[in-house]
Structure formats: C-alpha cells, structure tokens
Amino acid sequence: MALDIKDNLIIECLKVGKKQFHELEEQLVEKRGEMSKTTLSRHLKNLESEEVIRRLPGRSSDGRSIIYYELVELGLEAQIIDAIKTLRKKYLGDPTIEEVSYFVGETPEIVSKIIYKFARKLGWMSPTEAFVERRGEELTKFLEFIAMKKFKPTLKPPALWGDSGVIVDTKKTAKEYGKLFPEMIPKVHPQPSDKYILEWGDEAMKVTGLTVKTTEFPITYLFKFEM
Incomplete structure (x- = not known):
C-alpha cells in the first residue's frame, strides 16, 4: 500500500x-x-x-x-524500511545509518545489517560526507523558502533535484512537506526595515548542518557554494 x-x-x-x-x-x-x-x-x-x-x-x-x-507495532525490518521512506522525504535525500538508527531506537550495527539487506529494493545508497553536506544545504534553502513564503509571496523557490535527477515541483513539494513535517520549518521573526530572523529547531539544525540557532534571511552566505 x-x-x-x-x-x-x-x-x-x-x-x-x-x-x-x-x-x-x-x-x-x-x-x-x-x-x-x-x-x-x-x-x-x-x-x-x-x-x-x-x-x-x-x-x-x-x-x-x-x-x-x-x-500496529511493526517489526524492526518494517520499522527501518518505514524510517528510510519517511526520512528520505523529510531530509530530501537518503538518510544515513546513524539517522535511521536514531529514528527506530536501535544501534547502528544492527540497523546496518538490515538496511543493506533491503538497500537495492529501496534504492538506498549509503550517503557520503559530500552528499550529506549538499543535502543539508538544499534542505536549508527549502525550509527557508517554506517559512518565508507567506511573508514574501513572490519569493522564487529553490531548485530541488529528485532521485531521477529531474527538478521536482518545489511549490507542490513545499505544500506537502509543510503538512507532514511542520516541526522542521523555522519560525520567522519579522524585524524593522524588512528584515527577518529565522529560528531553527534542533532536528533541522542537526540535519542541515547549521551551527547557529537563528539566522537572517537570506542565508546563502552560510554556504561554501551556490546551489
């Protein structure tokens, strides 16, 4: 199903x-x-x-x-498969073994054996450090877009790449994402002179790689390269 x-x-x-x-x-x-x-x-x-x-x-x-x-309480294999599918949507890319382990509450050693058993079926590949960094940068831009959209209706959405290498419909994805994972969206605090401060939650900070709790809009200066 x-x-x-x-x-x-x-x-x-x-x-x-x-x-x-x-x-x-x-x-x-x-x-x-x-x-x-x-x-x-x-x-x-x-x-x-x-x-x-x-x-x-x-x-x-x-x-x-x-x-x-x-x-219904799922077996560990089913929990891990569900975790990969959920986190892939939540993090805009394949989750790491450590992220799946935290999600299901098991050790990386146990999770690793099960993940690789279903890796081909799920299309999962162990994320490299470069992939995780890139994923975090893309997710940051995406979350910023969702948070700021109601304050800046003409804000141009960032390009997001799907698993097939084709740019996805960011506006549609953002609408669905906001309903499924509202806890990931940073809080916006409007400031004088059309400035905005974004307050990030702990999970969003961890996955995006942000090292500060609040950022100004826009936050492209935090990245090593443009997306």
Missing part, C-alpha cells in the same frame, strides 16, 4: 498514542482542516484493512464502551 499525505497525517497523530475517532476529528478536521470527516473515516478504514492501524476496545470513565485507534 502506498501511503498518501492524509494517511501519513493520521499516522503522525497516532504516533503519540492511541486516539478515539472524535480526537482525530478534532485535530485533523476541525482545528487543522486537513480533511473532511468522511475522508477521515475512509482513510482509517483503509489503514485498518492494510493492518497499519487497529481498533482497540476500551472503557470511558463512566463505563461506556469506546473504540481507540492505534498503530
């Missing part, structure tokens, strides 16, 4: 723990407007049929029968 954006939004909500339907509805339908109630029901049904999630019976504080939705 190929998961789409709405599937992943539901999964992200359930990663923090089991939830009832009305809790998912409140978060994804009412507060964030990501989907309709009907769409939520359909995606929950599909995820359940694919054994990605399951129903869990429970009792409310007043004794009523209630149903929770929770993620």
